[in-house]
Amino acid sequence: xxxxxxxxxxxxxxxxxxxxxxxxxxxxxxxxxxxxxxxxxxxxxxxxxxxxxxxxxxxxxxxxxxxxxxxxxxxxxxxxxxxxxxxxxxxxxxxxxxxxxxxxxxxxxxxxxxxxxxxxxxxxxxxxxxxxxxxxxxxxxxxxxxxxxxxxxxxxxxxxxxxxxxxxxxxxxxxxxxxxxxxxxxxxxxxxxxxxxxxxxxxxxxxxxxxxxxxxxxxxxxxxxxxxxxxxxxxxxxxxxxxxxxxxxxxxxxxxxxxxxxxxxxxxxxxxxxxxxxxxxxxxxxxxxxxxxxxxxxxxxxxxxxxxxxxxxxxxxxxxxxxxxxxxxxxxxxxxxxxxxxxxxxxxxxxxxxxxxxxxxxxxxxxxxxxxxxxxxxxxxxxxxxxxxxxxxxxxxxxxxxxxxxxxxxxxxxxxxxxxxxxxxxxxxxxxxxxxxxxxxxxxxxxxxxxxxxxxxxxxxxxxxxxxxxxxxxxxxxxxxxxxxxxxxxxxxxxxxxxxxxxxxxxxxxxxxxxxxxxxxxxxxxxxxxxxxxxxxxxxxxxxxxxxxxxxxxxxxxxxxxxxxxxxxxxxxxxxxxxxxxxxxxxxxxxxxxxxxxxxxxxxxxxxxxxxxxxxxxxxxxxxxxxxxxxxxxxxxxxxxxxxxxxxxxxxxxxxxxxxxxxxxxxxxxxxxxxxxxxxxxxxxxxxxxxxxxxxxxxxxxxxxxxxxxxxxxxxxxxxxxxxxxxxxxxxxxxxxxxxxxxxxxxxxxx
Ligand code: S3P
Numbered sequence: 132x133x134x135x136x137x138x139x140x141x142x143x144x145x146x147x148x149x150x151x152x153x154x155x156x157x158x159x160x161x162x163x164x165x166x167x168x169x170x171x172x173x174x175x176x177x178x179x180x181x182x183x184x185x186x187x188x189x190x191x192x193x194x195x196x197x198x199x200x201x202x203x204x205x206x207x208x209x210x211x212x213x214x215x216x217x218x219x220x221x222x223x224x225x226x227x228x229x230x231x232x233x234x235x236x237x238x239x240x241x242x243x244x245x246x247x248x249x250x251x252x253x254x255x256x257x258x259x260x261x262x263x264x265x266x267x268x269x270x271x272x273x274x275x276x277x278x279x280x281x282x283x284x285x286x287x288x289x290x291x292x293x294x295x296x297x298x299x300x301x302x303x304x305x306x307x308x309x310x311x312x313x314x315x316x317x318x319x320x321x322x323x324x325x326x327x328x329x330x331x332x333x334x335x336x337x338x339x340x341x342x343x344x345x346x347x348x349x350x351x352x353x354x355x356x357x358x359x360x361x362x363x364x365x366x367x368x369x370x371x372x373x374x375x376x377x378x379x380x381x382x383x384x385x386x387x388x389x390x391x392x393x394x395x396x397x398x399x400x401x402x403x404x405x406x407x408x409x410x411x412x413x414x415x416x417x418x419x420x421x422x423x424x425x426x427x428x429x430x431x432x433x434x435x436x437x438x439x440x441x442x443x444x445x446x447x448x449x450x451x452x453x454x455x456x457x458x459x460x461x462x463x464x465x466x467x468x469x470x471x472x473x474x475x476x477x478x479x480x481x482x483x484x485x486x487x488x489x490x491x492x493x494x495x496x497x498x499x500x501x502x503x504x505x506x507x508x509x510x511x512x513x514x515x516x517x518x519x520x521x522x523x524x525x526x527x528x529x530x531x532x533x534x535x536x537x538x539x540x541x542x543x544x545x546x547x548x549x550x551x552x553x554x555x556x557x558x559x560x561x562x563x564x565x566x567x568x569x570x571x572x573x574x575x576x577x578x579x580x581x582x583x584x585x586x587x588x589x590x591x592x593x594x595x596x597x598x599x600x601x602x603x604x605x606x607x608x609x610x611x612x613x614x615x616x617x618x619x620x621x622x623x624x625x626x627x628x629x630x631x632x633x634x635x636x637x638x639x640x641x642x643x644x645x646x647x648x649x650x651x652x653x654x655x656x657x658x659x660x661x662x663x664x665x666x667x668x669x670x671x672x673x674x675x676x677x678x679x680x681x682x683x684x685x686x687x688x689x690x691x692x693x694x695x696x697x698x699x700x701x702x703x704x705x706x707x708x709x710x711x712x713x714x715x716x717x718x719x720x721x722x723x724x725x726x727x728x729x730x731x732x733x734x735x736x737x738x739x740x741x742x743x744x745x746x747x748x749x750x751x752x753x754x755x756x757x758x759x760x761x762x763x764x765x766x767x768x769x770x771x772x773x774x775x776x777x778x779x780x781x782x783x784x785x786x787x788x789x790x791x792x793x794x795x796x797x798x799x800x801x802x803x804x805x806x807x808x809x810x811x812x813x814x815x816x817x818x819x820x821x822x823x824x825x826x827x828x829x830x831x832x833x834x835x836x837x838x839x840x841x842x843x844x845x846x847x848x849x850x851x852x853x854x855x856x857x858x859x860x861x862x863x864x865x866x867x868x869x870x871x872x873x874x875x876x877x878x879x880x881x882x
Contacts, residue, residue, distance in 0.1 A: 141166040141203035147195065147217055148209030149173045149182045150367070151264060152234045154273030156206055157187045159306035162275050172198050173270075174209075181270050196224040204298070207233035212373035215244035222248055230295045232257045236322060236370075237377035238286045238315035254292040257299045258315060259285045260322070261308065266365040279307035286315040323381035328389060330371055331382065333364040406517060410505040417500060446837060446853040446867070448844035449876035450825070454686055456873040457695040460679050462512060462672040464862050465611070466700070466730065467492035468538050469642050470670045472546065472619070474516030475504040476524070477646050479667030483514040486672055490861040491536035498543060501527035518667050521622060522597075526552035530590070533558045535785060535832075535861045538612055540589060541570045545616030548579035549623030550595035557590045561785050561832055561858075567591055570616045573604045577620055577627075601661065603628040608780060609753040611635035611704075614657065618643070618650070624661045631655045633753045636704040641729045645670070673700035673732040678863045680708045680758040681838045682873065686737040687717045688768040688822075689845040694873055696735040703731075707755025711762060715742040715769055744771030744814045752778045760839035763792045763812060767801040767823070768846050770816040775809035785858070786833035795840055799851065800824035825849020834858045838866055841877055 144166045146153045153171075160166050171188030172195055173179050179191040192198035199205050199221045207217060214235060225231065231253070235241050238258045245252045263281035265272070283303040287296050300310040313321075340349060349357070375382055392411075399407035462485040472495065474481030486492065486509045496514070500506055503525030508514040519525075524547075533539040533556060540556050544567070547554050557563070568587030575581060580594035601624040606613055614629045618639055621627025632655075640650045640657060646665040651658040679696045686694040701709070701721065709719055718738040725732060742765055752775075755762065759781055766773035781788040789805045796803035800823060802813040815822040823843050830837035830853050837856040844851045856879065859866050867879050 140164060143168045143170065143202045143204075145170045145172065145192075145198050145202045145205045146188065147172045147198075147205065147207050147221075149178050149187065149270045150208060150370075151268050151272045151277070152261065153206065153208035154182065154185075154187045154270045155263075155275070155277035156208065156234070156306075157182075158273050158275040159278060160302070161187075163305045165302055165305055166203070170198050170202070178270050185271065187270060187273060195220045199224050199229065201226065202229050204302075205229060205231045207231065207235070210367075210370045210373045211235040211237055211240065211377050212369075214241055215248060218244060218248040228255065230255045230257065230298060232259045232285075232299045234259060234261055235377075236260055236326065236374045238284075238318045240377040242286070242288060242315050252288050252291075254290060255295045257285055257287050257291060257295050259283060259299060259303075260318065261303070262326075263308075266363055268367040268370070276307065278303065281308050283308045283310050284313050284318050285310060286313055286318050288315070319378050319381045320384075323378055324385045327374060327378055327382050328385050330363050330366060331375065331386065332389075333361045334371070337361045337364040406505055409507060409517070410503075413505060413507055414500050417497060444855070444857040444859070445880050446841050446851075446856045447878050447880055448841055448847070448851045448853070450821070450847045450849065451845045451874055451876045452690060454682070454689045454692045454694055454845065454874040457697060458679075458682060458869055458873060459697040460674045460682070460699070460869065461489065461863060461865060462487040462492075463638075463675040463700050464489065464491055464677065465538065465636060465638050466642070466670075466672045468495045468536075468542060469615070469638055470514070470672060471495045471499055471506070471516060472542055473642055473646050473665055474514075474518055474667065474670075475499045475502070475506075476521050476546070476622070477516075477518035477665035477667045478520045479518055481516040481518060481667040481670065483508075483516065483670045483672065484512055485674075486512045486514045487675065487862070488512065489864050490534055490858075491539065494532070494534040494536045495539045495543070498527075498531045498533065498539060501529075501531055503527075512672075516667075518665070521664065522551075524550055527554055530555040530557050533562065535559050535562055535834075535858055537562060537565050537785070540565075540567065540591065541612040541616045542619060544570045544574060544581065544591055544593065545619035546622075547593050547595060548574045548577070548581065548620050549597055549599050551597045553592070553594045555590050555592045563589050565589070566783055569608065569610065569613050573602065573613070573617055574620055576602050576604070577617075577624060579620065597623065599624040601626040601628070603630070605630040606632060609633040609635050610780075611637070611639070615639040618657065618659050621659045622648075622661055622663065622665075626658060626660050628656060628658045631657075633750065634704055635753050636702065638702065638730070641702075642670070645729045669728070671727045673727060673730055674698050675862070676700050676702075676705050676708065677757045677835075678866075679735065680761050681842050681863075681866075681870075683708065683712060683717070683719065683735065683737045684761045684765045685842045685845055685870075685873070685875070687712060687719075687740050687742060688765060688842070689874075690739055692739045692874075694737050696737070698727075698732050699735050701731050701733045701735075704754060707751040707753070708758040708762065709735075710751055711745075711747055711755055711758075712742075712765065714745050714748075715765060715773075716740050717742060717765075742766075742769035742814070744769045744773040744812070746774045747776075747809075749777035752780075756780060757784075757835060760788055760792055760833075760835045761842055763796065763803070763810065764839050764843045766812040766814055767796055767803070767843070768816075769814035771814050773812045773814060775811075776806070777808055779808040781809075784833070784835075786831040786836060788833065788836065791829070791831050791833060791836050792839070795828035795830075795836065798826050798828050799840075799843060799847070800826075821846065821848030823847040823851065825851055827852045827854065829853075830855045830858075832858050834861050834863065838863065841866075841870060841875060844875060844877070
C-alpha cells in the first residue's frame with residue numbers, strides 16, 4: 132500500500148516554486164515530519180541555492196520531468212500564470228498515484244489549465260488555496276507556522292479521488308490549518324471580494340498618490356491609516372498581475388459594485404450630505420466590529436458562531452458568603468429595543484442614554500441599520516437614531532438575523548408586516564424553536580402575509596402589506612411582546628385594540644406617548660389610532676430591574692449583606708419581583724423615586740433576610756415573568772415550600788425555564804418538582820449554611836438560568852459550575868465583573 136493511502140509520511144514531495152508559500156509549505160512538511168525527502172524546483176538558480184543552504188529542501192532539480200518522477204506529491208506554488216506550462220512539462224512524467232495540488236489564488240483558471248493539458252482534470256489533481264501569506268516574498272521569507280490557524284480552501288471537482296483529497300487535507304491540517312472544501316467558482320467570487328479587490332485598491336491608491344511629485348511629501352508623514360490601508364501594495368507584482376488576469380470576471384463584478392459605492396460616497400461628500408455619510412460609516416463600522424467578533428470567536432449576532440458559542444463560557448463559582456456594595460446594572464432591555472424601533476420610525480433625531488449594549492438590543496439596532504436607518508453608537512450607552520418616519524424604512528440587503536432575541540422578532544414582525552417590501556426574520560437555535568404563531572395569527576387577521584415553519588416557529592417570511600386593517604384582539608396569553616407587535620402594526624392601520632388577560636409591561640405605550648402618539652388605555656384595553664406621526668425625543672433608559680433581580684436575591688439570601696442598586700426602573704408592570712420577594716420576607720427599601728422620561732425609577736436597598744416559602748399569587752406572574760429563575764433560587768433558600776402556578780409561559784422562554792431550573796435545582800441537591808404550569812420547591816431554610824450541594828448545572832444557553840445559578844453559590848457547600856453561559860451577553864454583558872464587585876466568587880472560563 133502507498134504512503135498516501137496509509138497516512139504515513141510521504142517519501143518524496145516536489146515543490147515547484149520556492150517563494151513564500153512554497154518554502155513555508157516545505158518548512159511545515161519538515162517540522163511535522165510529513166515526508167522523507169523534499170525536492171525543490173525554481174526558475175532561478177540562486178533561489179535553489181538559497182533553498183538548499185537554508186535547509187528548506189533536501190535536493191534541487193532544474194529538470195521538472197526528472198524532478199517529479201517517483202514523487203508521492205507535487206505542490207505547485209509558482210505564480211499562477213505559469214500553471215499550464217508547468218503542468219505540460221510534468222504531465223508525461225507523473226506516476227499513476229502521484230497527487231498534484233497547488234496554492235494558486237484563483238481556482239477556475241487552474242481547473243481549466245488542467246483540462247487543457249490532461250484532457251480532463253485528473254482524479255489525483257486537487258486544486259487548493261491557503262488563505263495565508265504576507266506582503267513579503269522569496270524563499271527566505273517562508274515561515275514554518277505560516278498556515279497555523281489559517282484556512283485552506285480545496286476545490287476538488289466531482290469524481291476526484293477521495294483518498295487524494297484526504298491526503299492533501301491531512302497535510303494542511305498537520306500544519307495547523309483548517310481545510311474547507313468549496314466549488315472553484317464560489318472560491319473565485321469570495322476571493323475577488325475579500326482579497327483581490329483590496330489588493331487592487333491598495334496598488335491603485337499608492338500609484339495615484341505617488342505619481343504626483345508634490346504628493347511624495349505625504350509618504351514622509353504617512354502613518355496610521357495610509358500605512359494600514361496600503362500595506363498590501365508591497366506584494367509581489369507578477370503574482371498579482373497573474374491573479375487579476377486569472378480572475379477577471381469576478382474581480383470586475385466586485386470592482387463595479389465598489390465603484391458604485393464610491394460614487395455614492397463621493398456625492399455625499401460633494402453635497403455635504405451628513406446623513407448619507409454617517410449611514411455608510413456607521414454601517415461599515417458595525418459590520419467591521421461584527422466581523423472581528425466572529426474572527427475572534429466571541430459570541431455575537433451570527434448564526435455561524437452558534438457552534439462556537441455553545442462550547443464557550445462556563446461560569447465557575449466558589450461558595451461565597453456575603454455580598455455588599457453599590458451597583459448600577461445595565462439599561463433595561465425592553466426599553467432599549469423600543470428606543471431603537473420607535474426612534475427609527477419617528478421624524479427627527481432621537482437621543483438615547485443608558486442603552487443596553489447587550490446582544491439582544493444590538494440585534495434590534497443592527498436590524499434597523501439594515502433597514503436603512505442611520506444610527507450612531509452605541510458609545511457608553513449613548514445612541515443617536517436618525518428617524519426615517521413611518522414610511523421611510525428600506526428593503527434590507529438580506530434576511531434580518533435577530534440572534535437570541537424573541538422581543539426583536541415579535542416586535543419587528545408587527546412593524547414589518549406593514550411595509551411595502553418583503554423581509555425574512557431569522558434567529559439562533561433557541562429563537563428558531565420559539566412560538567411565533569402568537570404574533571403571526573393576529574397579524575394575519577390584520578391582513579399581513581406571514582409564513583412560518585409548520586409549527587409556527589421562525590424563520591418568519593413577511594410580505595409587507597401597507598394597507599393593514601385594524602382589529603380588536605383579545606390576547607389568549609398575557610404577552611407584552613404580542614401587544615407591542617400589534618400596536619406597532621396598528622400605527623399603519625385605522626384603529627387597533629388589544630385586550631389583555633392580565634397586565635403586562637407597558638413600555639411601548641409609555642414610549643409612544645413620549646413620541647407624541649396618543650394611546651388610549653382603559654382597564655385591560657389599549658387602543659391606538661393609526662397614521663399618527665412620531666416626533667423624535669430624548670430617552671433616558673433606567674437600569675433593568677430584570678438584571679437587578681439577581682442582586683436583589685443575592686443580598687437577600689447571603690448573610691450580613693446589603694446592596695444598593697441605583698436608578699432601577701420600577702414601572703409597576705415590572706415590579707412583581709419586589710412584591711414576591713417581600714411576600715417571602717425580603718428586606719427591600721425603595722428610595723429616591725422619580726420619573727425619567729415617562730418611566731418611574733428608584734434606588735433599591737436590599738438587605739439579608741430570613742425568607743419563607745409562599746404560594747406565589749398568579750396575578751404577579753406576568754409582572755415578574757423574567758425573574759422566576761432567580762426567584763426559584765430564593766425559594767430554595769427559604770423556609771418551607773414555595774409553589775408557583777399559572778406560569779406555563781416559562782416553558783417557552785429562551786429555554787423551558789421550569790424544567791431546566793427543576794433539573795438544575797435537583798442536581799444541586801434541592802427538592803424541586805416541575806408541574807405543567809409551575810414548580811414546587813422544598814426550601815431548605817435560611818438557618819442552614821449550605822442550601823446547595825455544589826456541582827454542575829446546564830444553563831441550556833439561557834442567560835437568566837446561567838445568572839440565577841451563579842447567585843446560588845452564595846449558599847452553596849461546594850463549587851458550582853454553570854455550563855453554556857455565553858448568552859449572558861444578550862442581556863447583561865458585564866454580569867461577571869459586577870458580580871465579582873459585590874463579592875460573588877465567579878470566574879468565566881472559555882471551554
Ligand atoms: C418582553 C416581554 C416579555 C418578556 C421578555 C421581554 C418585552 O415576553 O419575557 O423578556 O420586551 O416586551 P412576553 O411578552 O412573551 O411575556
